[in-house]
Amino acid sequence: MTTIGEAKGAWAETATDGNIHTPGIVHDLGNMMQVLGSALGLLQRHPAIAANSEPQALLSGAIFALERVRSLARQLGPQPRINIDQVQVGTCILEIEQVLRMAVPPRISLSVEVEPDLPVLLCNRHCLENVLLNLIRNACDAVEGSGRIVVSARLERRTQRVLVEVADNGTGMSAEVLERAAAPYFTTKASGTGLGLAMAKRFTSALQGDLTIMSARGEGTTVSLALSAAGTVRAF
Ligand SMILES: Nc1ncnc2c1ncn2[C@@H]1O[C@H](COP(=O)(O)OP(=O)(O)OP(=O)(O)O)[C@@H](O)[C@H]1O
Ligand SMILES: [Mg+2]
Incomplete structure (x- = not known):
């Protein structure tokens, strides 16, 4: 017997034949992510790849990135969900330091400087990570040849905001x-x-914060996010 299932939910109602482009792509992305996840998992357990080796670290970074892709794809799915986490920015940056380093070509040096005991922010951890990755990618694009990128997080004492x-x-x-x-x-x-900085600005505004760009031709750029512990990213 063949059973023809019925799609459920509001998302499915809008997904008429003429309007299944995005849902269809999300669906097929899911399949590809499944394949990637299985392959990466097998590689991680492969006897030829020693524990604590560089290939293992690269695999962990790739699995981490795949998790983030899954999280982004969920936001396009039938029941978009954004978790609000209690985020200690310093810890968050240190946790993804390895992945940030993978985004930076070896010719560019990357330093990470975080103050301990920063106030906890209420936001989606993955959104913050994506903002950081966007800013780092912009910095990489701007650095010609070798150069230097510094990622930092500290307390802005006057306002008690976290300055990233x-x-x-x-x-x-x-x-x-x-x-512009x-x-x-x-x-x-x-x-x-042209969406990297716009997304960073949206994230910052949702945290009742300010995004400031200081830049001078031939000298470099600093993008600062002043994030308020009092704000919560709900509508991001
Ligand atoms: N660190 C930087 N140094 C110099 N210019 C920058 C820097 N960051 C951003 N810009 C400028 O701002 C523009 C907008 O940046 P944004 O991240 O929003 O988009 P993009 O980088 O052009 O595109 P995408 O993020 O999709 O790759 C860039 O095209 C670039 O001209
Ligand atoms: Mg960009």
Whole structure:
């Protein structure tokens, strides 16, 4: 007997034949992530890959990144869910340091400087991680040849906000680019979407914070997120 299942939920109601493009892609992404997850899991347990070796560390980074892709795909799914976590920014940065390093080419040095005992923020941990990755990718794009990126988190004593900064000594921005940099879809890159800084700004605003960009041509750029422990990212 063949059973033809019925799709359920509001998402399915809008997914008429003419409107299944995004749901279909999310569905097929799920299949691919399943394959990737199984392959990475098998590799992690493979006898040829020694515990505590560099390949094991790379695999852990890849599995971590795949988890984040799953989390993002869930937000496109029928029941989008964003968890609110109690996030200690310093600990969060140190936990993903290995993954951040994978995003940076070896010719560029990456330093991580975090103050201990920062106030706890109420936000989605994965959103914060994505914002950091976006800022680091921008910094990598801006650094020509070898260069330096510093990621830091400290307490802004006057306001008691957590100040997260990504600084680079890359090309910097002209005044015109600086003015428009965080506007959605503004990009100067051939393959850019212009959404990285816009997403960072949205995340920061949702935490009742401020995003500031300081940049000078030929000297570099520092993007600062001042995040308030009093705010909660609910609508992000
Ligand atoms: N660290 C930086 N140094 C110099 N310019 C930057 C830096 N970060 C951002 N910009 C400028 O701001 C623009 C917008 O950045 P944003 O991250 O929003 O989009 P993008 O990087 O162009 O595209 P995508 O994030 O999709 O790859 C960039 O195209 C670039 O011109
Ligand atoms: Mg970007």
